[in-house]
Amino acid sequence: MKRAITLGVSLFSFSQAALADEVTDVLNTYADIAEAGYADSLATAETLQGAIAALIDAPSAEALTTARGAWLAARVPYQQTEVFRFGNVIVDEWEGRVNAWPLDEGLIDYVDGSYGGPSDENEFAVLNVVANPNFTLSGEAIDASVITPDLLQNTLHEADGVEANVATGYHAIEFLLWGQDLNGHGTGAGNRPYTDFVQGEGCTGGNCDRRAQYLQAGVELLISDLDWMTAQWAEGGAARTAVLQDETAGLSAILTGMGSLSYGETAGERMRLGLMLNDPEEEHSCFSDNTHNDHYYDGLGVQNVYTGEYMRVDGTLVSGPSISDLVAAEDAGIDADLRLALSDAMRALGRIKYAAEAGFAYDQMIERGNAGGEALVMGGVNGLIEQTRHIERAVAVLGLDALDIEGSDSLDNPGAVFQ
């Protein structure tokens, strides 16, 4: 029972210069992948901003399709950065601004009558800011006559302390581009007409000027958030510095992010729960029907950081020494098993993606009684759970599992917990 601790000591007390260098290199690769991933997310979001400007400038079906395509493209690098959550405080504190989900979209714009009204959980589920320039929020009169990034970020987002009040980020933009998916488990995604953005005569859905304002403010905010996060991972940035300053904590952040994203977040909250609820809205990108890609690129992000390789959106490869090398040096078997588990999970997530791209949408897969869909989704879930088990073994073999204990107030003052 003292074994794990002994191993931990073996890795870090052996810390000759060579090993320390190697760990630093691993942490730098990790930070390089983060920096490149957020920079790619930023660049693709700027393309999205251009497409949105064109849509608002001259609304047409083609312009809306182009903007939707740009949103889908922007998700590819971003989802691969989700693996930097759960281990890095800077990312965790920021993430809710850009990728919060699920959302009560009635906060933002018009919704279908079947959506329901204010609920036990959320009084503002149908606030509809696009249609209402003035309203009261927690007793305070709000002037929303101009929809600005500041209004979205500081007043509306998580209004009334309700997490489902998502006013910013990818999914708010997704809703404005696609609208509600009213097809239930049937074929098709959201189908907002481009005329929702026509200014003046021909405007559908009402308040087209305010809808356009909202969309532009939303993408502007997304860009400033991504720009900020990219800088945190650059040389001298706070996120990179935090990872590099404590080797044990840095390595632990890598594996914690991998395990938490695989298990609690993707396999649990996003995939299994949606399947078990058979609710077509219980999918990560429910307006655009892009959920298969969300899961796939989340999985790829986990594989990226373990193997120390990320392919940028322009085709260049960021690579370097990885945590896989450190695990292999301790126990080649554990490393091989983990690599295999990551590949198996990617194959299972790939099957969901291929089926979806061939026309079997994710919201159809999770329909009650759809055995083929259930098998596909559970294949992904099981792959992610299995890889988590191997990630736990990697944590143990690197002796990182005693980490929680270090630097804890209670350890310094054990009596405190009895008071």
Add this chain to the structure above:
Amino acid sequence: MRHVLAIAFLILPLPVLAGPVDDVLDHHILPRLERLASETALLSTVAEQHCDGPSALLQAAFNRSVDAWIGGSHLRFGPSEEENRAFALAFWPDSRGLTPRSLTVLLTQEDPIGLDPVAYREMSIAARGFYALEFLIFDPDISTSGSEAYRCVLIQTVAADIAYTSMEIYDDWVSRYADLMRNAGENDRYQSEDEAVRALLGALSTGLEFTADMRLGRPLGTFDRPQPQRAEMRRSERSLANVRESIAALGELAVLLAGENDPLSANLSIAFARAISRADIIDDPDFSGVAMPGQRVRIEALQRQVRDLRELVNTQLAPELGVAAGFNSLDGD
């Protein structure tokens, strides 16, 4: 197995103590899940005779079953994770109000799936398990919605489904999973005893986190914006009882894990007992008091106490066991 340990004892410089896994299985997991299976079987039988919401017998059987569930709800790995069984028993928190919504649809449309416990296993988890049954029995709207005949059968269906799932969990533990943990090191699921201990420690730590953050944290909300309507099972006035029941069960697990370490066992016993007595002085079964300053401070104090228990587990029990809790289902957001 014992021989191997004995030999290892001679060779290794470190003392190897008999692990706590057998004790936890024999005195915690198996008896608690057996109780869950038998209480829910009884619940299903009672529902066959008394399917109207106000029935005192049905409500009593519901309460005993939920006590049994809460006392084993932290064992969310292995048999209860596989086949999504724990999800089928307990979908909560329900932040989008899916449980009342799906039940209303069933009741108003009289969907035939509600008449058949086997078919019902395909139903959305929002309409299955203890939380759905609570709405059917206790919620003023749902318990009077639709026709009495359909509602009666739906209650029987949900109760039968709960009993079946609970039996599956217990059977799977007895026939398969307990041996995987006992024989850790000889199978691929648990490649060493440490891995089995890590799973148990994880269940303990996650259970405490769930009670602090969800059962207590959700109704507490913030001081300016308490959220009493989010209290777990407030309709059956079980919010406080569930917290108390979970602390008691988790305390039992903690002490068994500490095993032969007497001072640590004693510390853990005292700390858990204190939390339970703190729960006992709260006179607010549905936590509606979170909105009243006098009651609120007591509920906040209980939440702090549960968080301290988790800290105690992570900082004293975990190092003693030589492992840290693995990844848990609350790691996401």
